[in-house]
Amino acid sequence: MNDKENDLEIKELLRQAIAPVKNTELRRDLWPQMLRKLDEQAASAINVPWFDWALAAILSAVLLLFPGAIPALLYHL
Amino acid sequence: MELLERFAAGDLEAFEVLFRQHQKEVYAWIVRIVRDSGIAEDLTVETFWRIYKSRARFRPDGNFRAWARRIATNAALDHLRIARHETELPDDLAGPPGEDSAVRGEIRKRIKEAFHQLPAKYRLIATLALIEEEPYESIAQAVGISAGLVKIRVFRAVRMLRKKLSPLRVEAVAK
Numbered sequence: 702m703n704d705k706e707n708d709l710e711i712k713e714l715l716r717q718a719i720a721p722v723k724n725t726e727l728r729r730d731l732w733p734q735m736l737r738k739l740d741e742q743a744a745s746a747i748n749v750p751w752f753d754w755a756l757a758a759i760l761s762a763v764l765l766l767f768p769g770a771i772p773a774l775l776y777h778l
Numbered sequence: 779m780e781l782l783e784r785f786a787a788g789d790l791e792a793f794e795v796l797f798r799q800h801q802k803e804v805y806a807w808i809v810r811i812v813r814d815s816g817i818a819e820d821l822t823v824e825t826f827w828r829i830y831k832s833r834a835r836f837r838p839d840g841n842f843r844a845w846a847r848r849i850a851t852n853a854a855l856d857h858l859r860i861a862r863h864e865t866e867l868p869d870d871l872a873g874p875p876g877e878d879s880a881v882r883g884e885i886r887k888r889i890k891e892a893f894h895q896l897p898a899k900y901r902l903i904a905t906l907a908l909i910e911e912e913p914y915e916s917i918a919q920a921v922g923i924s925a926g927l928v929k930i931r932v933f934r935a936v937r938m939l940r941k942k943l944s945p946l947r948v949e950a951v952a953k
Contacts, residue, residue, distance in 0.1 A: 708936045712908055715939065718886040719893065721910050722813055725806035727822075732797055734823050739790075742827070 782838040793833070796842065797826055803843070804850045807920070810910045811854040811902060821857055825850040844919060851902070851920040858898035885943075892942040896935055903928055904935040 764771055784792035804825055809818035828849050829836075836845060896904065903921070906912040907928065914932075918925040 707940055708933075711936050711940050711943065714885060714889050714943075715893065715904075715908055717882075718889040719909050722810045724815075725809050727802045727805040727819075728815070729819075730798075731801050731805070731819060731823055731826075732794060734819070735797060735826055738823055738827050739830070 780838060782836070782840075782842060786833050786836050786838050788833060793826075793830055800843065800846050801826070804846055807847055808850050808854050810912075811851070811905055812857055813905075817857065817861075821850070821853045825853045828853065847920045848922055851922075855898055855902050858901055888943060889939070892939050895942065896938055900931055900935040900938065903931040904939075907932045908936075 764774070781792050781795060785796055801822060805818055805822045808821045808825070809815060812818055812821065825846065829846060832849075836842070893901065893904070903917060906917045906920075907914065914925040914928045918928045921928070
């Protein structure tokens with residue numbers, strides 16, 4: 702059997718093993734799901750960005766390590 | 779203002795109209811790639827979410843249908859990349875009964891396994907071209923490559939399958 706015949710055989714075996722999808726009909730309207738996704742994404746968009754959390758963590762660590770800096774910080778606020 | 783212009787400007791009502799017009803078609807395309815209705819529904823929503831996010835880049839004089847199909851194909855491809863080893867293909871075709879059905883059954887099982895192991899981009903093309911028998915030109919537009927490259931990927935996918943299956947085929951012939 703040559704290469705071309707081999708390839709044809711593989712294609713044929715593949716078609717026998719895996720049939721085309723018969724039912725491609727959408728069973729329900731997906732708009733409510735879409736709206737939920739839009740709402741979720743809008744809610745996550747107003748979340749605090751990661752670098753704000755990082756800044757807060759660094760500030761907390763500084764205040765913990767150097768409590769003497771607290772009055773100076775309060776003075777500048 | 780036209781529907782597509784309103785959509786590109788961020789009008790949610792225009793987006794809803796487009797969603798309802800195209801959701802069936804987008805779903806039908808995706809389900810043929812991922813072969814699971816639940817996953818296809820999720821990916822349809824994901825596709826439209828990507829469409830909505832990139833609305834500013836859409837040219838209102840462009841082809842929304844083709845654009846949506848391209849984004850749907852990318853969403854499905856992303857899924858295939860992630861779920862490559864998790865999703866089982868449905869056992870959706872019983873072979874013709876015969877004296878060699880045990881051997882054929884084993885070959886089918888091995889083909890499914892081998893097909894599952896193909897890299898996602900080859901599996902996508904092979905699914906559409908060889909199983910769904912979609913024209914190369916249509917696949918090329920959806921994937922964003924030339925029809926020639928589709929042909930090459932089909933050829934490579936078949937060769938990869940052949941390589942993986944060659945020991946079994948020798949056994950089958952011997953039996």
